[in-house]
Amino acid sequence: MSHALNVLFIGGSGVISAAAAELAVARGHKLTVLNRGESALRAVPDGAEVLTADVRDAAALGSVLGDRSFDVVVDFVAFTPEHVRADIAQFAGRAGQYLFISSASAYQKPPAALPVRESTPLHNPFWQYSRDKIACEDVLLAAYREQGFPVTIIRPSHTYDRTQIALLNGWTDIHRMRTGQPVVVHGDGTSLWTLTHSTDFAKALVGLFGRSQAIGDSFTITSDEYLPWDAIYAEYARAAGAPAPTIVHVSSDTMAAANPEWSGPLLGDRSHSVIFDNTKVKALVPDFVCSTPVALGFREAIAWYDAHPEQQVVDAVLNATLDRLVSAHSTLS
Numbered sequence: 001m002s003h004a005l006n007v008l009f010i011g012g013s014g015v016i017s018a019a020a021a022e023l024a025v026a027r028g029h030k031l032t033v034l035n036r037g038e039s040a041l042r043a044v045p046d047g048a049e050v051l052t053a054d055v056r057d058a059a060a061l062g063s064v065l066g067d068r069s070f071d072v073v074v075d076f077v078a079f080t081p082e083h084v085r086a087d088i089a090q091f092a093g094r095a096g097q098y099l100f101i102s103s104a105s106a107y108q109k110p111p112a113a114l115p116v117r118e119s120t121p122l123h124n125p126f127w128q129y130s131r132d133k134i135a136c137e138d139v140l141l142a143a144y145r146e147q148g149f150p151v152t153i154i155r156p157s158h159t160y161d162r163t164q165i166a167l168l169n170g171w172t173d174i175h176r177m178r179t180g181q182p183v184v185v186h187g188d189g190t191s192l193w194t195l196t197h198s199t200d201f202a203k204a205l206v207g208l209f210g211r212s213q214a215i216g217d218s219f220t221i222t223s224d225e226y227l228p229w230d231a232i233y234a235e236y237a238r239a240a241g242a243p244a245p246t247i248v249h250v251s252s253d254t255m256a257a258a259n260p261e262w263s264g265p266l267l268g269d270r271s272h273s274v275i276f277d278n279t280k281v282k283a284l285v286p287d288f289v290c291s292t293p294v295a296l297g298f299r300e301a302i303a304w305y306d307a308h309p310e311q312q313v314v315d316a317v318l319n320a321t322l323d324r325l326v327s328a329h330s331t332l333s
Contacts, residue, residue, distance in 0.1 A: 004028045005210050006069075008095075010055050010087075011035055011076030015161045016101070016205070018042035019198035020074070023206045034064065035077075041163055058086060069094040072209045076101050079129070084136045088143050097150050097215060099208070100140055104157035104220060104276065105130040105269045115277040118155075118218050127268025137218070144216045152208060153218035157274060160297065161198040162304040163311070167236060168262065168270070169322065171305065175314045177233070177242040182326045186252040186266055189230035192273040196223040197292035204278075207285030219281040223290040226275050232294070239298035248330045259321050 007024055011017045012033035022045045024031045031048040034055065044050055053060040055077060073095040078084050084100065091098055108121045109130075122137070124130035143149035160166040167173040168186075176183050204221040208214045227235070230247055237245045252271040256263040282288050292300075305311055 003210075004030055005071040006030045007032065007072040007074070007209065008070040009033045009074050009076065010078075011074075012044060012048075013042050014076055015042075015164060015198050016156060016159050016201050017074075017076040018044075019161060019202040020205050021045050021048060023199070023202040024209070027206060029072075029206075029209065032070075034061075042161075056083075056086075058090070061090060065090070067094075069096075071096045072099065073097070074099040074101070074205075078136060080132050081135045081139045084139050088140070088149055092143075092147065092149055095150060097152060097210065098140075099152045099154055099205070100136060102133045102137055102153050102155045102218075103130060104155045104222065104274070106133045106137070106155065107274075109268055110272045111274065114273065115275040116220065117277045118220055118280055124268050127264035129264055130268055141216075150215045152211075152214040152216075154205060154208075155218060155220045156201055157194050157196060157220075157222045157276060158269075159196045159198050159201050159222075160301070162297075162300045165236070165301060165305070166195055166298075167233065168265070169315065169318050171312050172315045172318050172322070173233070174236060174240050174242075174302070174305070175312070176319070176322070177237045177245045178240055180243065180246075182246040182248045182330060183233055184250050184255065184322050184325050184329075185229050185233060185247050186250065186255055186271050187229075188249050189233075189247060190228045191271060192226045192228055192275060193232060193270065194222050194226045194274055194276055195232070195294050195297070196221070196290065197297045200290040200292055203290075204281050204285050204288040207288055208281070211284055213284060219284075220276050220278060221281055221288075222276040222278060224276075224278060225290065225293055227294065229270075235294055236298050236302075239295075239302045241302075248326050250325050250329045254329075255325065258325055259318070 025045045034051040037052040051064045053064045108123045140151040252266045
């Protein structure tokens with residue numbers, strides 16, 4: 001691009017931030033990545049400046065940033081209103097644009113209408129994570145209205161990369177399919193789900209950098225591809241070279257009762273059909289085209305796990321819970 005932007009990422013080693021960092025550097029932006037330096041799973045791209053500090057420590061953050069200002073600040077690790085209030089205090093007057101990574105799980109659950117658009121109400125009574133993201137948005141929009149804080153709100157849905165198995169139980173589900181064990185799928189397996197590869201998400205996110213039209217506004221960023229959950233499990237089985245999966249359907253409520261850690265992700269997100277309208281972001285970023293369908297993305301992930309056997313962790317507690325659910329709900333003879 002003709003003008004390189006001075007960009008700060010808070011985070012930078014996660015699923016979506018690492019891909020965005022790669023693309024930002026590739027497009028010629030001057031990128032600074034600030035995090036605790038504790039994750040080695042995804043490397044910071046060559047050419048990026050790295051600052052090490054705990055973003056929750058205001059004094060440490062102030063020390064490493066000094067009086068620097070940035071054209072763009074993206075916070076990938078803000079989850080509560082306290083987090084974004086600290087960002088407002090830190091970056092007011094020092095950021096040309098501040099992008100907050102919210103979540104599409106903040107949209108109304110269950111959705112009253114599909115596709116989900118930015119105008120869809122924000123309301124999720126099932127998941128505290130989503131309610132916290134909504135509260136963050138409220139704080140940031142109030143700061144925009146009252147003091148001109150230059151916020152842009154980004155709402156990704158389920159975004160994955162090669163290091164993530166986008167199933168409820170991660171590698172444990174792949175292990176079960178490869179060893180011929182039944183897998184548990186919520187509901188009747190027909191609810192529709194949208195999965196977005198991180199490199200595709202990055203195209204839209206980086207494309208919004210420096211866009212004055214995006215300030216004070218919100219954008220959904222997802223793939224336009226969606227599949228029922230039974231098909232997602234079948235696609236993973238094909239990618240893993242496993243036989244067609246034996247699926248046992250169990251209600252989401254029953255699953256959440258069996259494992260409370262499933263409650264928010266299931267009742268507050270995955271058990272509802274979600275199809276998203278990306279028209280709004282495409283109007284500002286016309287080159288946003290998702291080019292990694294799940295069939296390719298899943299194969300990439302399985303290949304990565306096969307090359308990193310130390311990451312093939314089977315959760316014994318989850319496995320036992322799945323065995324109990326299969327035993328109680330299977331109709332297999």
